[in-house]
Amino acid sequence: MRRRFAAVLIGLGALVTGCANSVSGTGTIAADASRPAGGASGSAKPSPTPTASGGTGRKALSCSGTTISPSGSPYCFTVPAGFQDVSSSVTVDASIGQEKYRSAVAVSDRDLIIVSVYELKMDTDDIADDTLEAELKTVLAQLAQQGFTFESTNAKKSTTDGARTFSYRASQKSSGLESDVYFLFSGKNELQVNCQWKSKATDIAQGCAAVLKSLQLKSVK
Numbered sequence: 001m002r003r004r005f006a007a008v009l010i011g012l013g014a015l016v017t018g019c020a021n022s023v024s025g026t027g028t029i030a031a032d033a034s035r036p037a038g039g040a041s042g043s044a045k046p047s048p049t050p051t052a053s054g055g056t057g058r059k060a061l062s063c064s065g066t067t068i069s070p071s072g073s074p075y076c077f078t079v080p081a082g083f084q085d086v087s088s089s090v091t092v093d094a095s096i097g098q099e100k101y102r103s104a105v106a107v108s109d110r111d112l113i114i115v116s117v118y119e120l121k122m123d124t125d126d127i128a129d130d131t132l133e134a135e136l137k138t139v140l141a142q143l144a145q146q147g148f149t150f151e152s153t154n155a156k157k158s159t160t161d162g163a164r165t166f167s168y169r170a171s172q173k174s175s176g177l178e179s180d181v182y183f184l185f186s187g188k189n190e191l192q193v194n195c196q197w198k199s200k201a202t203d204i205a206q207g208c209a210a211v212l213k214s215l216q217l218k219s220v221k
Contacts, residue, residue: 110198
């Protein structure tokens with residue numbers, strides 16, 4: 001019997017400066033992809049210093065260990081210990097937006113981490129934090145109408161590999177799933193990291209931290 005993974009909150013992003021808005025749908029992942037996508041690379045290099053406008057300035061990827069980096073994509077990250085790469089098995093029932101790349105790693109059928117990339121129409125490096133957060137609040141309002149609840153609509157702000165990062169805690173009562181969702185902005189790329197759990201909150205928290213720590217994102221202008 002094929003084991004399947006249920007995923008929600010896929011396609012949360014891409015509502016920025018004229019881009020088509022993206023609405024979450026419920027997806028499934030068939031766990032028949034046992035080999036990590038991408039290959040091991042050399043030793044990791046220090047992250048570039050962020051530019052004054054907020055971009056990383058990274059021109060090349062250099063993730064180490066067992067990595068995931070879809071061909072042609074602007075990102076890579078190291079597969080967390082204990083997780084399985086299920087990137088080739090991700091499917092989404094409903095999603096609106098300009099998602100170009102998607103990867104996923106899972107520790108069980110309801111506990112997984114999804115990384116998605118959207119190409120934006122404008123360079124976000126010169127867009128103010130408040131403007132980006134206002135766009136994201138519009139997305140959260142749409143998701144609230146679909147049964148998602150957010151701990152707060154005020155984002156926690158940080159940086160990931162130099163990219164401005166906005167994060168939220170979300171839950172869906174109907175499925176019993178919870179997620180920590182991170183939106184990263186660098187140049188014309190928006191990258192979303194969705195860390196979802198049903199019963200393995202500790203494993204997902206550790207895996208999510210590992211993904212964010214190892215994640216590298218090229219800035220595309």
